[in-house]
Amino acid sequence: MSFVANSFKDACEFLVCYLVRTAYAMPANSVRPSDQKSPADSDEDEYATVRIMTSDSDFGAATKKFQTAVYPAWDATLAYAYGALVTQGASSYLCIMAVTGGTGPSTDNTHWAPTSATTQAVEITDNLYTFATSIQFFRHAKPATDQIGLANFGLGAFDKASRLATRLAQEDMLELMDEMNLGIDSNSPARNVSALVNSAYYEDRGSVDFTFTIPNSETLLLNTFANVGISLEFASPGQAAPDTRTITVAQP
Numbered sequence: 001m002s003f004v005a006n007s008f009k010d011a012c013e014f015l016v017c018y019l020v021r022t023a024y025a026m027p028a029n030s031v032r033p034s035d036q037k038s039p040a041d042s043d044e045d046e047y048a049t050v051r052i053m054t055s056d057s058d059f060g061a062a063t064k065k066f067q068t069a070v071y072p073a074w075d076a077t078l079a080y081a082y083g084a085l086v087t088q089g090a091s092s093y094l095c096i097m098a099v100t101g102g103t104g105p106s107t108d109n110t111h112w113a114p115t116s117a118t119t120q121a122v123e124i125t126d127n128l129y130t131f132a133t134s135i136q137f138f139r140h141a142k143p144a145t146d147q148i149g150l151a152n153f154g155l156g157a158f159d160k161a162s163r164l165a166t167r168l169a170q171e172d173m174l175e176l177m178d179e180m181n182l183g184i185d186s187n188s189p190a191r192n193v194s195a196l197v198n199s200a201y202y203e204d205r206g207s208v209d210f211t212f213t214i215p216n217s218e219t220l221l222l223n224t225f226a227n228v229g230i231s232l233e234f235a236s237p238g239q240a241a242p243d244t245r246t247i248t249v250a251q252p
Contacts, residue, residue, distance in 0.1 A: 008129075009052055012214060015180050016050045016133050022176060023167045024160060034136070046139045046157065053209075055131040057216060063126045066222075076101050085115070129216035130185060132209060136193075137161050139204040161190035161206030185211040 013033050021031040026046065034051035074086040074093070084095040086105060093105035093112040105112035137157035165187045167173060177183065188209040195203055228248070235242035 008216070009055065009131075012129075012131055012212070013050055013052055013133075015182055015214075016052075016135070016210075016212065019168070019173070019176065019180070019182070020048055020050065020135060020164070023164065023173055034134075046137065046160075048135060048137045048160075051134045051136075053132045053134055055129065057127050057129050065124050065126075074105055076104070080111075123220040123222050125218045125220075127216055127218075128213050130211060130213050132211045134207065134209050135161070135164065137206045157204040158190060158192040158194065158206030161208040164190075164208055165210075181215055183213040185213050187211070 010033075017031045017033065020026070021028075026048070030046065031048045031050065034049040036049075071085040071087050071092055074088045079098070079100040080086070080095045081098050082095055086093055086095070088105045091106065092115045094115050095111060096113050097111045099108070099111035102108050102111060105114075137160040139157045168177070168184060190206055190208045193205040193207050195205060230247045232245045232247065233242040234245070
């Protein structure tokens with residue numbers, strides 16, 4: 001499964017498409033977002049569409065944490081410019097002179113300087129992203145003898161919509177959803193939305209809605225401080241000139 005999404009919503013839609021296709025062992029490209037064109041296959045092929053209708057982030061259950069900005073590990077094959085920050089071992093280093101290769105920041109004092117504290121931190125907010133999805137199954141055909149075509153083609157699409165909740169509760173699908181970090185919050189009853197199209201084509205349609213959940217993390221790089229100097233003045237009763245003391249507060 002390989003896919004580069006244009007957005008977080010696109011990624012969620014792709015996961016549901018892949019989930020539905022796997023559940024019924026449907027052919028590749030037979031389950032797709034609803035805003036894409038239907039497959040140009042024979043009239044008797046089955047396909048399905050997925051559409052995210054609403055989405056919400058449960059910020060009430062969000063957790064927030066901060067961590068020191070994580071810099072990339074030093075790589076002897078890369079060129080580093082002045083100001084680059086890297087890690088080697090458990091320490092971080094600042095590039096003070098452009099360099100490629102060498103012995104590494106821990107032993108090269110000409111090109112690298114150790115940084116005991118960084119002035120940046122990463123704020124990470126984790127929350128549960130919830131989205132409601134409409135899944136529709138289709139099977140259409142030119143009736144052979146009956147204009148409506150019910151006797152020939154039945155309600156296979158509606159049947160798939162009706163069985164989907166049970167199918168997704170089976171062990172193989174639960175394992176797949178666990179790999180996707182995807183959860184099911186609720187689902188609607190299946191709906192039979194079959195229709196006669198253009199007075200000539202009978203289209204068997206079944207629809208069902210699912211509300212899915214997936215973990216979401218938002219990150220923000222913050223500028224903090226390395227150390228702050230604080231000047232205190234204090235005096236005893238009757239003292240003419242106050243004493244001054246300077247305290248430096250350093251970031252741990």
